[in-house]
Amino acid sequence: MPQIARCEHVNLWRGQTRILDNINWTVSLGQHWVVLGPNGAGKTSLVDMLAGRIYPSQGSVRVLDETLGRVEIAEIRQRVGYSSPVLSAQIPGEERVERAVLSAVWGMTASWREQYEDIDLARANSLMEMFEVSHLKEREFYTLSQGEKQRVLVARALMIDPEMLVLDEPAAALDLGGRELLLGGLSELARDPKSPVMVMVTHHLEEIPPGFTHALAMKEGKVFAAGPVEMVLTSEILSEMYGLPLHVSHLEGRFSARMVS
Numbered sequence: 001m002p003q004i005a006r007c008e009h010v011n012l013w014r015g016q017t018r019i020l021d022n023i024n025w026t027v028s029l030g031q032h033w034v035v036l037g038p039n040g041a042g043k044t045s046l047v048d049m050l051a052g053r054i055y056p057s058q059g060s061v062r063v064l065d066e067t068l069g070r071v072e073i074a075e076i077r078q079r080v081g082y083s084s085p086v087l088s089a090q091i092p093g094e095e096r097v098e099r100a101v102l103s104a105v106w107g108m109t110a111s112w113r114e115q116y117e118d119i120d121l122a123r124a125n126s127l128m129e130m131f132e133v134s135h136l137k138e139r140e141f142y143t144l145s146q147g148e149k150q151r152v153l154v155a156r157a158l159m160i161d162p163e164m165l166v167l168d169e170p171a172a173a174l175d176l177g178g179r180e181l182l183l184g185g186l187s188e189l190a191r192d193p194k195s196p197v198m199v200m201v202t203h204h205l206e207e208i209p210p211g212f213t214h215a216l217a218m219k220e221g222k223v224f225a226a227g228p229v230e231m232v233l234t235s236e237i238l239s240e241m242y243g244l245p246l247h248v249s250h251l252e253g254r255f256s257a258r259m260v261s
């Protein structure tokens, strides 16, 4: 299976603190990964590397046959769709939703008199439809609810027709309806063999879209477990990782977890 991303002996230091500790991880074509683990485990730092946002301090990160540090970062960013809370904050509040989606074509968070082709407009519209935000396209971004913003950001991340899609906590702070709408769109993508490989950070098993194939569990900057979802998202592994007696259920493609006494 062709490799889409590969981390080898990756360490990340910030000052005296080791944030990522000897990470080895391979993402292959046809896989969709969920990344989970306790707060501060290093999930965002790791996926930010895949999206070409930060570099490792040591080790090698290969993304789409390029090695971080040996390629123009813009080249990676043109091929990897990315959505995160940080990116959400960078979209100017007064930007209209349709323009916010379109601006990804130019690798910018704000539009500036740039022209778009009909093909870009058509793609933006079909993605907004897929994530059920078409009716909001004339609205200013700041007027959207959190759930609407998250769905716009995922549509935006897909605008560049990426080869890999990196989503950092796309379902955070969503209500039940917003979460289910988002998961519906992501699950549709996961089932489509033409879709990009997806890597999604989440805290909640309930937020894993059906169709995600693999899980990376992280703790204290290290890989705690990695592999097919049904091998990693088990009561035993998650109880050990979180230090709590957890019971994990898997029903009709959806996972959930609860504490048992």
Ligand SMILES: Nc1ncnc2c1ncn2[C@@H]1O[C@H](COP(=O)(O)OP(=O)(O)OP(=O)(O)O)[C@@H](O)[C@H]1O
Pocket: 014, 017, 019, 037, 038, 039, 040, 041, 042, 043, 044, 045, 046
């Ligand atoms: N620039 C930085 N300087 C110092 N420490 C940092 C920096 N960036 C991240 N950290 C620390 O690195 C650790 C990992 O952060 P990261 O955001 O990658 O974790 P996470 O698993 O995504 O956490 P969360 O689940 O809380 O979002 C945290 O302890 C964080 O405080």
